[in-house]
Amino acid sequence: MIRLFDTHEVRPIKELEGLWEFQPVSRQGEVPERMAYRLPVPGCWETHPEFGTYRGVGLYRRTFRIAHRTNLRLAFKGVSHTADVYLDGELVAHHHNAYTAFDTVVRQVEPGEHEIRLYADNSFGEHSALHIPNDYYTYGGPIRPVLLEEIGDVYIERVAFWPEWKDGIWHGRWKATVRNLADTAQTTELELGLEGAKPHGGERLRAALRIEAGESVTVERTAAYPAAEAWNPDLPVLYTLRALLLEKEPGGAKRAVDDWIDRIGFRCIDTEGGRLRVNGRNVRLQGVNRHEDHARSGAALSFADMLHDLELIRDLGCNAVRTSHYPSDERFLDLCDEFGLLVWEENHARGLTEEQMRQPNFRRQSEDVTREMVEQHVNRPSIVIWAVLNECASDTLYGRSIYESELALIRELDPSRPRTFASHHRERDLCLDLADIVSLNLYPGWYTDEDPGRLMHQAAEWAERLGGPGKALIFSEFGADGYYGFRSRERVKGSEERQCDILGDNLRAYLAEDSPLTGVFVWQFGDCRVTEATGWLLSRGCTRNSKGLVDGYRRPKLAYDTVRAHFRGQPDGALR
Ligand code: ADA
Numbered sequence: 001m002i003r004l005f006d007t008h009e010v011r012p013i014k015e016l017e018g019l020w021e022f023q024p025v026s027r028q029g030e031v032p033e034r035m036a037y038r039l040p041v042p043g044c045w046e047t048h049p050e051f052g053t054y055r056g057v058g059l060y061r062r063t064f065r066i067a068h069r070t071n072l073r074l075a076f077k078g079v080s081h082t083a084d085v086y087l088d089g090e091l092v093a094h095h096h097n098a099y100t101a102f103d104t105v106v107r108q109v110e111p112g113e114h115e116i117r118l119y120a121d122n123s124f125g126e127h128s129a130l131h132i133p134n135d136y137y138t139y140g141g142p143i144r145p146v147l148l149e150e151i152g153d154v155y156i157e158r159v160a161f162w163p164e165w166k167d168g169i170w171h172g173r174w175k176a177t178v179r180n181l182a183d184t185a186q187t188t189e190l191e192l193g194l195e196g197a198k199p200h201g202g203e204r205l206r207a208a209l210r211i212e213a214g215e216s217v218t219v220e221r222t223a224a225y226p227a228a229e230a231w232n233p234d235l236p237v238l239y240t241l242r243a244l245l246l247e248k249e250p251g252g253a254k255r256a257v258d259d260w261i262d263r264i265g266f267r268c269i270d271t272e273g274g275r276l277r278v279n280g281r282n283v284r285l286q287g288v289n290r291h292e293d294h295a296r297s298g299a300a301l302s303f304a305d306m307l308h309d310l311e312l313i314r315d316l317g318c319n320a321v322r323t324s325h326y327p328s329d330e331r332f333l334d335l336c337d338e339f340g341l342l343v344w345e346e347n348h349a350r351g352l353t354e355e356q357m358r359q360p361n362f363r364r365q366s367e368d369v370t371r372e373m374v375e376q377h378v379n380r381p382s383i384v385i386w387a388v389l390n391e392c393a394s395d396t397l398y399g400r401s402i403y404e405s406e407l408a409l410i411r412e413l414d415p416s417r418p419r420t421f422a423s424h425h426r427e428r429d430l431c432l433d434l435a436d437i438v439s440l441n442l443y444p445g446w447y448t449d450e451d452p453g454r455l456m457h458q459a460a461e462w463a464e465r466l467g468g469p470g471k472a473l474i475f476s477e478f479g480a481d482g483y484y485g486f487r488s489r490e491r492v493k494g495s496e497e498r499q500c501d502i503l504g505d506n507l508r509a510y511l512a513e514d515s516p517l518t519g520v521f522v523w524q525f526g527d528c529r530v531t532e533a534t535g536w537l538l539s540r541g542c543t544r545n546s547k548g549l550v551d552g553y554r555r556p557k558l559a560y561d562t563v564r565a566h567f568r569g570q571p572d573g574a575l576r
Contacts, residue, residue: 001303002077002145004334010244010259012150014064016116017041021061022048028057028084028119029091035061041146044080044139044298051140053532058140060118068111070150071181075103077330078144079120080299081131086117096365097130098143098299099292099326099348100372105151107181118142129362130348130369135545136291136325137529143292143300144329153182156260157216159192159243160378162416163228163266165279170228170266172199174221176243180211187211188245189254190219194264195240199223230279231265231381233319236340238263241379263337265381271418271436271472275518278342278384285342285519286511286567287320288313288549289477292329293528295552306332308554310339313525316549316560317567322476322521325350325390327373336382343380344420344476344521346387347373347406354393357402370406374413386410387420391441395425403431422476426459432467437518441477445502446493452478453509460516472518478506479523482559483541484551494541496558503559507566522563527552 002015021035022045037048045051045058066072076083080098084091093104122140124132131138155178162173172194180186188211193204200223207219229237245258267279275282290309294301301309306329313321319342326348336343347370356362370388377383388406393399407419418436423429432438440459444450456475463473482499491497503522510520527548530540544552549560565571 001331002147003330004338005240005261005263007261008149008259009261010256011155014148016062016064016146016148023059024051024054025057025059025119028121029086030057030059032059035059039141041142042077042144043300044141044143046139046298047296047300054140056123056140057119057121060120060142061115063113063115064148065113066109066111066150069108071105071107071153072109073103073105073149073151073155074116075101075147075149076118076142076144077101077146079118079142080122080139081128082121084119086119088114096128096361097348097369097372098138099328100369101144101330101376102372105181118146126359127361129356129359129365132352132356133531133533134350135530135540136350137293137298137531139299141300143298152257154178154180154186154188154211154245155258156190156243156245158375159241159260159262160375161241161262161264162378162414163264163268163381164416165266165268170225170230172223172225172264172266174205174223175218177216177218178209178211178245179216180213183213185210185212188247188257191244191246192221193242194225194228195242197225197228197239199225225266228266231267231340232279233283233340233342236265236338236381238265238337238381262379263334264379265337267381269384269417271518274470274472274516276384276418276437276472283319283342284517285320285344285474285521287318287322287342287344287519287521288316288525289322289324289521289523290525291324291528292332293526293552294554298529301329303331307335309525310335310341312550312554312556313341314339316564317569320344320519320521321525322346324524327369327377330376333377333380333382337380341382343383344385344387345373345377345383346390346422349389349392351390352392354396354398357393357399363402366402366406367409370409371413374410378414384417385420385437386414386417387422387439390422391424394421394423394431395428397430400430400434403434407434418472420474427462427466429462429466432463435467437472437474438463438467439474439476441523442475443478443480443523445505446478446480452506453512456509456515456517473516474519474521475510475517476519476521477523478520479503479547481541481546482557483546484527484555484557494546499547499557499559500562504562504566504571507563508571511566511571522549523547524549526550526554
């Protein structure tokens, strides 16, 4: 399943899901004598009994047939973590980072049978600046869908849509890019429309285009949509966006030769008065941090598992989720759009030191994922915050230069959403002024003995002094380990009871009347696997980060009900 809706009705598209051949190999490009295994796609090799801890390169192979000569677009929604793709023996794509999509276009492919070889590499080393041993697990394989599309010489590459509230009416700003693969200039007509929401004075927006050989053109348009209804968390109205490329037939009639379908919602966000506002109304974010990790399927959750997560998150009384620490699967974001769950989405990084940020590949890989995240997810009404670089070196001058350029890149790509980053550097942070929202990860009751209420007011003072006056403040992480099933009358650390106590104490302070916080995100929704290694952090018990409200199989712990009671405004009903 690719998305919750059809992304194309004109362009032929096929998901290459199912069983692919698999073989571990020693390096990218190696052709083994035989392919001894079969693995599911999407999936990760850790689900196979022999590869539960395999770290290295894995080759996935399959064939497919096409009936006529055509241009092919091969799209990968997420390969963990570095991919090399070969079509009929030719290298056609290379991509780093598990959590963003990439594609490649191959021209004039002949009819008949063709072979795809996908080399996925989950090893750590110089080549990989973002995927490092960490407090979550880097799985191996195509963890998200793989697609095959047939395109003509001229095709729609991307369509972005920004809703804007102006003079009491919803407006939409369009930006559509059309590419010409041919060796000669081409003409075409682009038509842009929203189903169910007509622009002022017309049905659809149109542009006649002439595109030079091998080039692309970007069309920008603005229109008013007086009849549009707003997307709100309690009534998330979605509209279908449809872009078409039209060709004139000999008789004069127009025929659609390519299309692009997406869903959008009309809503605006600001941080006036130090609060996050959606459509001009204050919203206090009550959320969880969610890793894409499941005890059974690793990072390749099924759609049913994603929906189950979303239902649990809603049952907890959350109105928000943070995609820690990387962009989410598109299907999970589709669910958030559909159910009105607000999303903090962040680029991929966790806990990089200055030295790791100086690694030669860091800058390019990090900017790539930031750009891909924003370009690929910009149309989603559910995303209300963009974030970068969780707990990296924002306490150093070099770190500051990186935060500055990544936050600026986001502003350039999408001026409509507030930007932030989650810091654990407290008053030593040097970048709080660069963000629109100050976000802090603090663990009173777990890593420190501080009183949560006192710490919160102290944090508000840091935000004001270092971030700038009147900035919104979020507690982006707080929590405690609780080993599923480990019970203790003495409520010792690590027990489910102690996890309830700590989360209860935190939430009582943060959700109180006098709270300066505009949002709270519990660390974390579900337990996740971590890299097995030595060192205090990575020697976590059970090779898991056990601060989940549910365990890896989604069995609720006692703390689930504690958080649920607080988020639903009934803290007295909480287990203490
Ligand atoms: C950090 C980090 C999380 C997780 C957490 C913890 O704040 O952002 O990824 O490691 O701490 O459990 O300690």
